[in-house]
């Protein structure tokens with residue numbers, strides 16, 4: 001199944017991204033710092049969503065309009081008194097078909113699993129609000145993630161060549177990490 005292939009073959013990329021995000025969270029001391037973190041998430045998630053949107057229709061993913069998207073991050077930024085101006089620049093993988101689009105979306109949807117851990121770390125840093133994105137679908141997160149994975153596996157069955165899917169997912173992880181790196185060079 002494609003989900004298992006992606007999970008196995010993007011494991012190092014996940015570890016690296018997780019480490020980058022954790023390092024960034026450990027430097028958060030106030031809401032202004034948290035807004036900067038959210039701006040990285042917003043810039044990237046919004047850009048990837050735009051790139052995949054021609055291929056992710058409700059015919060492929062019937063509950064598409066119920067899914068969490070970058071607008072949740074915008075809402076959190078605004079709740080904290082920030083705005084989505086001056087975003088760090090995002091470079092996203094080029095997507096040419098629905099399998100590649102779902103493979104990039106695998107990374108965005110999978111990030112739901114990190115959400116509760118991220119909220120815990122933020123609370124330890126004194127942050128108390130602006131969590132709608134990291135809360136994901138609350139107690140339904142696992143169910144929503146699994147239903148996405150069913151779609152991914154169904155689409156994966158149509159193709160014997162999963163190399164490109166793996167490549168896109170890995171690129172989706174690594175390009176996300178790059179946003180934080182470009183930020184640390186400035187700060």
Ligand code: HEM
Pocket residue numbers: 003006007014017018021022106107108109110111112113114115117118173176
């Ligand atoms: C502090 C940061 C993070 C932590 C602690 C974290 C933790 C986790 C955990 C515990 C899982 C479940 C693993 C399992 O089921 O065995 C997971 C899955 C996943 N995470 Fe993260 N994560 C973090 C950040 C991210 C980010 C930023 C992304 C993407 C941009 C991401 C993408 C994924 C994906 C795609 C999966 C699904 C793997 C699968 O079940 O196929 N994670 N993460």
